[in-house]
Amino acid sequence: MSDKGYILKEADLHPxxxxxxxxxxxxxxxxxxxxxxxxxxxxxxxxxxxxxxxVLTQDDWVGEVGGIGAPVVSAEKFxxxxxxxxxxxxxxxxxxxxVAAMISGEIGGxxxxxxxxxxxKLGIGIVDGDGMGRAFPEVQMCTFFIYGGGVAPAxxxxxxxxxxxYKHVIDMFWLERMARHTxxxxxxxxxxxxxxxxxxxxxxxxxPATVTQAVHIGRTVLKxxxxxxxxxxxxxxxxxxxxxxxxxxxxxxRHLVGGFARGEAILSGLGDWAGSEAKIAIQNENLVLWVDxxxxxxxxxxxxxxxxxxxxxxxxxxxxxxxxxxVIGLPAHDLLKTEKALEIIGPKAFGYPDxxxxxxxxxxx
Amino acid sequence: MSDKGYILKEADLHPxxxxxxxxxxxxxxxxxxxxxxxxxxxxxxxxxxxxxxxVLTQDDWVGEVGGIGAPVVSAEKFxxxxxxxxxxxxxxxxxxxxVAAMISGEIGGxxxxxxxxxxxKLGIGIVDGDGMGRAFPEVQMCTFFIYGGGVAPAxxxxxxxxxxxYKHVIDMFWLERMARHTxxxxxxxxxxxxxxxxxxxxxxxxxPATVTQAVHIGRTVLKxxxxxxxxxxxxxxxxxxxxxxxxxxxxxxRHLVGGFARGEAILSGLGDWAGSEAKIAIQNENLVLWVDxxxxxxxxxxxxxxxxxxxxxxxxxxxxxxxxxxVIGLPAHDLLKTEKALEIIGPKAFGYPDxxxxxxxxxxx
Numbered sequence: 029m030s031d032k033g034y035i036l037k038e039a040d041l042h043p044x045x046x047x048x049x050x051x052x053x054x055x056x057x058x059x060x061x062x063x064x065x066x067x068x069x070x071x072x073x074x075x076x077x078x079x080x081x082x083v084l085t086q087d088d089w090v091g092e093v094g095g096i097g098a099p100v101v102s103a104e105k106f107x108x109x110x111x112x113x114x115x116x117x118x119x120x121x122x123x124x125x126x127v128a129a130m131i132s133g134e135i136g137g138x139x140x141x142x143x144x145x146x147x148x149k150l151g152i153g154i155v156d157g158d159g160m161g162r163a164f165p166e167v168q169m170c171t172f173f174i175y176g177g178g179v180a181p182a183x184x185x186x187x188x189x190x191x192x193x194y195k196h197v198i199d200m201f202w203l204e205r206m207a208r209h210t211x212x213x214x215x216x217x218x219x220x221x222x223x224x225x226x227x228x229x230x231x232x233x234x235x236p237a238t239v240t241q242a243v244h245i246g247r248t249v250l251k252x253x254x255x256x257x258x259x260x261x262x263x264x265x266x267x268x269x270x271x272x273x274x275x276x277x278x279x280x281x282r283h284l285v286g287g288f289a290r291g292e293a294i295l296s297g298l299g300d301w302a303g304s305e306a307k308i309a310i311q312n313e314n315l316v317l318w319v320d321x322x323x324x325x326x327x328x329x330x331x332x333x334x335x336x337x338x339x340x341x342x343x344x345x346x347x348x349x350x351x352x353x354x355v356i357g358l359p360a361h362d363l364l365k366t367e368k369a370l371e372i373i374g375p376k377a378f379g380y381p382d383x384x385x386x387x388x389x390x391x392x393x
Numbered sequence: 394m395s396d397k398g399y400i401l402k403e404a405d406l407h408p409x410x411x412x413x414x415x416x417x418x419x420x421x422x423x424x425x426x427x428x429x430x431x432x433x434x435x436x437x438x439x440x441x442x443x444x445x446x447x448v449l450t451q452d453d454w455v456g457e458v459g460g461i462g463a464p465v466v467s468a469e470k471f472x473x474x475x476x477x478x479x480x481x482x483x484x485x486x487x488x489x490x491x492v493a494a495m496i497s498g499e500i501g502g503x504x505x506x507x508x509x510x511x512x513x514k515l516g517i518g519i520v521d522g523d524g525m526g527r528a529f530p531e532v533q534m535c536t537f538f539i540y541g542g543g544v545a546p547a548x549x550x551x552x553x554x555x556x557x558x559y560k561h562v563i564d565m566f567w568l569e570r571m572a573r574h575t576x577x578x579x580x581x582x583x584x585x586x587x588x589x590x591x592x593x594x595x596x597x598x599x600x601p602a603t604v605t606q607a608v609h610i611g612r613t614v615l616k617x618x619x620x621x622x623x624x625x626x627x628x629x630x631x632x633x634x635x636x637x638x639x640x641x642x643x644x645x646x647r648h649l650v651g652g653f654a655r656g657e658a659i660l661s662g663l664g665d666w667a668g669s670e671a672k673i674a675i676q677n678e679n680l681v682l683w684v685d686x687x688x689x690x691x692x693x694x695x696x697x698x699x700x701x702x703x704x705x706x707x708x709x710x711x712x713x714x715x716x717x718x719x720v721i722g723l724p725a726h727d728l729l730k731t732e733k734a735l736e737i738i739g740p741k742a743f744g745y746p747d748x749x750x751x752x753x754x755x756x757x758x
Contacts, residue, residue: 114561118560183560185561188563188567189561189563190559190561190562190563190567190571191559191560191561191562192557192558192560192571193558193560194555194556194557194558195548195556195557196479196550196554196555196556197556198553198554198555202555202578205578206555206557206575206578209574209577209578210571210574210575212574213567213570213574
């Protein structure tokens with residue numbers, strides 16, 4: 029790998045975590061705890077190069093680790109610390125390789141931080157990109173798998189010391205199914221290492237520059253707060269996001285099903301949307317936004333709830349009755365909108381047979 | 394290993410499967426399908442040495458494979474054929490060893506046949522002994538683990554091609570928990586390879602000579618049938634079993650819970666027990682026999698249901714209303730009756746806090 033790119037510093041971690049929370053579209057787990065854990069590692073002297081996609085070569089192995097499980101649990105059950113490196117070591121040993129860099133499978137939420145922590149511990153870099161450009165509730169909902177990435181070996185590790193290796197797996201749905209249930213056994217959260225990938229494959233299939241995008245979003249939020257500007261407005265002005273609804277939560281339903289947080293939120297309109305009602309469907313992440321019964325935003329586009337007054341991005345597990353929200357949308361990357369991708373991450377794949385994906389572009393006020 | 398022992402021949406497989414079914418105490422899965430699979434392999438020219446415990450040395454690695462799952466499912470969902478060798482290969486590769494012989498973790502039921510099939514395919518021998526001397530519903534209920542055997546690496550393989558390796562596992566209960574749920578994912582049956590063991594450890598901890606015992610029981614049953622003698626009486630005369638009840642099933646309840654077949658059977662007495670009522674508690678295997686409310690037989694002793702007229706050993710999944718049974722008991726081996734063992738496989742461990750283990754010896758008519 030060349031020396032292009034830049035160095036991720038301790039001061040970038042907080043913006044990264046804020047941007048990651050926003051890109052999490054309500055899910056992906058709260059990155060704040062990951063930020064604190066990453067900061068600990070950086071304070072012990074780590075520096076992490078951020079490597080642009082274009083400098084990756086076939087000779088580079090890229091490792092991928094991420095948390096798997098229910099966000100509502102990971103807010104209370106913390107990592108022991110080296111789950112990521114133990115899971116990664118298991119897949120490296122299975123293949124007889126060492127990875128040269130880490131990548132996030134999911135920039136949205138806590139999984140933005142995990143590869144940073146693992147890279148910092150191992151003294152290697154992270155790739156500026158990820159496999160979703162957002163968060164999705166299942167492992168296979170990732171460009172690396174949509175575009176033909178390997179399924180095994182993968183490994184999961186828990187905080188107790190258990191390491192399970194998925195040595196041969198017939199397809200990604202089987203890995204998701206088996207790893208998800210073992211995660212439930214492990215206490216609903218664990219760290220998953222996916223099969224290391226060749227650099228040239230990552231170059232073609234990763235959603236590009238999403239680490240940089242997350243840091244930029246986070247800095248925008250922090251800058252607006254510092255200047256006492258309206259955060260929602262600033263984010264819409266400076267990050268390419270569009271405003272789709274403002275309202276107050278009048279009903280929120282949530283239940284844990286097989287390791288997922290499912291539910292829906294009902295919002296009563298405020299400001300420009302006074303008199304309107306919105307509904308947001310949730311499976312860990314925000315999946316679909318209806319305004320007055322009309323679906324106006326849907327997966328794979330990003331649906332993000334910001335607290336109306338503070339601009340704080342809200343994960344679905346902290347939504348509660350009476351909260352005032354701005355619902356903003358960000359367009360998904362083109363890699364998520366191909367026919368092949370929509371089969372896995374389009375609205376129909378999430379159980380909405382009547383919804384045909386209608387891209388965000390040009391729809392917002 | 395020395396050349397002591399004997400060769401298991403095709404003609405021994407049917408008796409072995411009948412004896413294994415009887416030692417299965419109602420569970421362990423029906424060995425008949427395993428018998429047919431083993432016979433196929435033997436007809437392709439395999440011979441399998443049966444190796445007595447006393448000739449094992451520290452230099453010998455002994456492999457252990459067995460089916461895991463709900464017997465009621467394994468009667469309909471057959472193995473693809475090489476699950477056992479694929480699971481074993483995964484643990485061998487993890488340790489960088491090759492096993493010299495196979496052993497059954499559980500002589501009772503289908504798992505009597507699996508190591509025979511794997512040994513026949515690999516051209517190695519089987520050890521004359523096992524880890525239970527019967528069947529038990531959970532992986533950790535085995536002398537190898539009760540007396541300090543390793544927990545990892547273990548591996549499970551399914552008929553679809555999935556292989557999952559338990560590389561680091563903190564204890565046997567975690568292996569049981571994770572492997573059991575992944576087995577449910579895999580369709581409720583799979584093949585499990587447990588950590589290979591050193592020969593000297595197996596020598597000290599295995600229940601001895603149980604392959605020979607199973608073949609002897611099976612031959613006794615077949616001989617009695619051929620001579621048109623009463624099979625139940627012959628088994629009681631020639632195998633050390635004792636008769637505890639004869640009766641007709643008046644009620645049978647069964648349900649699948651997390652991969653286990655649980656339930657209970659109520660019997661109305663016949664012959665010497667006319668006017669009495671018996672109850673048998675089931676968790677895959679027969680756990681406790683009560684006669685007129687008094688617990689007369691309990692784990693770890695063996696409680697076996699034979700069809701009254703034919704002497705056929707009945708697995709719990711084929712019990713049905715109106716069936717006429719002889720309930721016989723066989724004493725558990727001393728290795729199963731130590732304080733340490735009873736903590737894992739005594740009646741209290743199976744959810745009967747009021748029952749203190751009361752050994753079979755001297756209790757029957």
